[in-house]
Amino acid sequence: MAKKFEIGNITLPNRYILAPMAGYTNEPLRKMAREGGAGLVYTEMISATALAYNNQKTFDMLPRDDSENPLALQLFGGDKNIILNAIDFVEKEAKYDFLDFNMGCPVPKVMKQEAGSYWLKRQDEVYDLLHSMVQKSHKPVIIKIRLGFDKKHINAVEIAKIAEQAGIKALAVHGRTRDEYYNGFPHYEEIAKVKNSVSIPVIANGNIDLNNIAEVEKITNADAFMIGRGCLGNPLIFTDLINSEEGKPFIEHTLEKQINLMKKHFDMIINYMGEYNGVRYFRGLSVLYVKGFDNAKYIKNKLISMNTVDDFNSIIKETKDYYLK
Numbered sequence: 001m002a003k004k005f006e007i008g009n010i011t012l013p014n015r016y017i018l019a020p021m022a023g024y025t026n027e028p029l030r031k032m033a034r035e036g037g038a039g040l041v042y043t044e045m046i047s048a049t050a051l052a053y054n055n056q057k058t059f060d061m062l063p064r065d066d067s068e069n070p071l072a073l074q075l076f077g078g079d080k081n082i083i084l085n086a087i088d089f090v091e092k093e094a095k096y097d098f099l100d101f102n103m104g105c106p107v108p109k110v111m112k113q114e115a116g117s118y119w120l121k122r123q124d125e126v127y128d129l130l131h132s133m134v135q136k137s138h139k140p141v142i143i144k145i146r147l148g149f150d151k152k153h154i155n156a157v158e159i160a161k162i163a164e165q166a167g168i169k170a171l172a173v174h175g176r177t178r179d180e181y182y183n184g185f186p187h188y189e190e191i192a193k194v195k196n197s198v199s200i201p202v203i204a205n206g207n208i209d210l211n212n213i214a215e216v217e218k219i220t221n222a223d224a225f226m227i228g229r230g231c232l233g234n235p236l237i238f239t240d241l242i243n244s245e246e247g248k249p250f251i252e253h254t255l256e257k258q259i260n261l262m263k264k265h266f267d268m269i270i271n272y273m274g275e276y277n278g279v280r281y282f283r284g285l286s287v288l289y290v291k292g293f294d295n296a297k298y299i300k301n302k303l304i305s306m307n308t309v310d311d312f313n314s315i316i317k318e319t320k321d322y323y324l325k
């Protein structure tokens with residue numbers, strides 16, 4: 001059996017977690033990941049400020065039923081009062097198990113609000129913010145951080161200690177600085193330093209896959225592992241990680257399996273976004289399902305130019321008729 005993992009008093013079925021990804025970890029992807037074996041899934045980051053302005057698009061991002069449990073709802077924001085009000089709001093309007101706070105996002109739009117990884121620069125204010133969030137929230141509060149703002153200001157250990165004192169129940173660490181964005185290789189040894197400095201669970205993150213998970217576990221000694229981009233087009237990555245931990249053989253991802261997963265995901269997206277937006281949205285994701293297969297280029301070219309549900313279904317049919325016989 002794969003090891004279970006506890007945050008606060010909630011037991012997660014395994015240690016493999018779907019990372020929050022803006023634009024991706026909407027309900028359909030979360031469900032794909034859950035069915036693919038993920039022990040915990042996160043929403044996309046949800047703007048506390050947008051909730052304060054009753055922004056409909058943001059409101060629509062809130063998870064509303066119990067079917068996705070265990071689920072972490074991630075908020076971001078730069079203003080303490082707005083964040084605390086957002087907690088009141090999501091407690092009334094959304095269903096989730098953990099409240100996550102984003103302290104890692106590097107994008108300029110978020111920096112401008114002094115939110116996301118900008119909080120790593122606001123170290124003196126972090127205790128007050130997190131403690132207030134913990135006091136306010138009826139759900140366990142967890143955070144996601146990076147190593148620091150830049151190479152000269154690595155403060156993940158300090159932030160982790162402050163978070164633990166403030167009552168945070170777990171933290172995920174993306175092993176890069178804000179300035180590194182997604183470039184270069186993550187510094188797993190820095191995640192190990194965080195793990196050694198606190199008693200709350202530490203979740204390692206950054207380029208983790210089936211090939212390096214054993215090494216990442218050895219270096220970081222982390223309690224759990226968070227996978228982001230590796231799940232796109234490959235929701236079974238969680239099953240692979242569980243099988244690998246349990247010493248079971250790798251189950252090949254055949255083209256047929258990938259096509260069936262893609263179709264399932266596509267149907268959920270259409271249901272969620274409607275045909276016009278859903279088909280356009282899914283173009284980019286669909287190609288990831290067939291990446292690496294013979295003839296993928298031909299199928300990809302068709303997928304990136306599809307316009308309707310019928311287009312998609314004919315591509316699937318054609319692929320099955322020609323390549324799977």
Ligand SMILES: Cc1cc2nc3c(=O)[nH]c(=O)nc-3n(C[C@H](O)[C@H](O)[C@H](O)COP(=O)(O)O)c2cc1C
Pocket residue numbers: 019020021022023024044045074102103104105144174205206207208226227228229230
């Ligand atoms: C498209 C995209 C969107 C992301 N959005 C978020 C987000 O909303 N909140 C967050 O904390 N991290 C976000 N991240 C960072 C991921 O959660 C994760 O830390 C990062 O991708 C590294 O993990 P990976 O190598 O497994 O993808 C995003 C990453 C990507 C690629």
